[in-house]
Amino acid sequence: xxxxxxxxxxxxxxxxxxxxxxxxxxxxxxxxxxxxxxxxxxxxxxxxxxxxxxxxxxxxxxxxxxxxxxxxxxxxxxxxxxxxxxxxxxxxxxxxxxxxxxxxxxxxxxxxxxxxxxxxxxxxxxxxxxxxxxxxxxxxxxxxxxxxxxxxxxxxxxxxxxxxxxxxxxxxxxxxxxxxxxxxxxxxxxxxxxxxxxxxxxxxxxxxxxxxxxxxxxxxxxxxxxxxxxxxxxxxxxxxxxxxxxxxxxxxxxxxxxxxxxxxxxxxxxxxxxxxxxxxxxxxxxxxxxxxxxxxxxxxxxxxxxxxxxxxxxxxxxxxxxxxxx
Numbered sequence: 047x048x049x050x051x052x053x054x055x056x057x058x059x060x061x062x063x064x065x066x067x068x069x070x071x072x073x074x075x076x077x078x079x080x081x082x083x084x085x086x087x088x089x090x091x092x093x094x095x096x097x098x099x100x101x102x103x104x105x106x107x108x109x110x111x112x113x114x115x116x117x118x119x120x121x122x123x124x125x126x127x128x129x130x131x132x133x134x135x136x137x138x139x140x141x142x143x144x145x146x147x148x149x150x151x152x153x154x155x156x157x158x159x160x161x162x163x164x165x166x167x168x169x170x171x172x173x174x175x176x177x178x179x180x181x182x183x184x185x186x187x188x189x190x191x192x193x194x195x196x197x198x199x200x201x202x203x204x205x206x207x208x209x210x211x212x213x214x215x216x217x218x219x220x221x222x223x224x225x226x227x228x229x230x231x232x233x234x235x236x237x238x239x240x241x242x243x244x245x246x247x248x249x250x251x252x253x254x255x256x257x258x259x260x261x262x263x264x265x266x267x268x269x270x271x272x273x274x275x276x277x278x279x280x281x282x283x284x285x286x287x288x289x290x291x292x293x294x295x296x297x298x299x300x301x302x303x304x305x306x307x308x309x310x311x312x313x314x315x316x317x318x319x320x321x322x323x324x325x326x327x328x329x330x331x332x333x334x335x336x337x338x339x340x341x342x343x344x345x346x347x348x349x350x351x352x353x354x355x356x357x358x359x360x361x362x363x364x365x366x367x368x369x370x371x372x
Contacts (some may be wrong), residue, residue, distance in 0.1 A: 092228030113227030189230025230268030268301030
């Protein structure tokens with residue numbers, strides 16, 4: 047989620063929420079007949095299994111928790127998504143307030159110190175500049191390159207280096223984190239349950255940029271208050287007619303989950319049925335006041351890159367991106 051000002055939920059309130067176990071009621075189960083899509087439906091707040099996976103040493107950050115929730119068939123889902131934040135190598139920060147890294151421009155960054163991940167020993171060395179709202183995990187030809195250093199807030203931007211031969215496939219998991227686990231919302235703008243929005247933009251030194259040629263598939267959508275607003279067509283999982291308004295009565299919202307393929311990040315994975323990414327402007331994403339983005343804008347929109355996401359940048363919270371560089 048992206049909305050400011052930051053408001054940190056108290057430990058006591060999150061602990062209380064973690065104790066709540068929400069199951070689908072009989073009425074809700076009967077209402078599932080309204081849903082005609084291919085996803086799996088959950089309802090209500092997830093059980094917190096990790097209160098916060100990120101420590102902000104300098105400044106303020108939202109609690110980045112992990113939860114679990116069962117769908118109507120008993121399958122357990124991790125929310126906001128399974129991730130490798132605590133185990134994978136971290137990207138280098140261009141800007142990250144919690145770590146005290148506040149470069150004013152790319153000229154202030156010592157790019158020579160960025161670790162190089164070798165995918166192909168005889169390949170080209172490529173530098174990537176990344177801004178994710180909120181979190182990303184980057185793979186090249188199925189090899190983990192790096193993950194974001196901040197899962198939720200404050201906003202940061204990142205730098206990576208890898209060596210690879212063309213053609214190669216970029217695969218990225220992006221997560222719009224949530225404060226109310228399983229509900230896709232946070233306390234914001236005067237509402238207890240307010241959906242935020244995502245957004246991802248990147249450019250690479252070989253000329254590759256995020257644009258409409260990338261693919262973006264949705265794997266977790268929430269909050270949904272009316273299941274009839276969800277549709278699917280030609281690989282697109284759409285929620286464009288669903289409400290994106292904040293509310294104080296969002297504790298019973300629905301969520302839709304799709305199983306992530308095990309090999310989605312590999313070069314061999316067939317994503318031919320995935321939809322193309324949807325483009326968003328800087329104003330739509332709301333990054334014009336964020337230094338983590340604006341201080342390096344020459345490496346983002348200035349390099350020809352566009353913000354991308356799935357068809358719904360507000361409600362779609364876990365999105366997988368793919369692009370093959372030829």
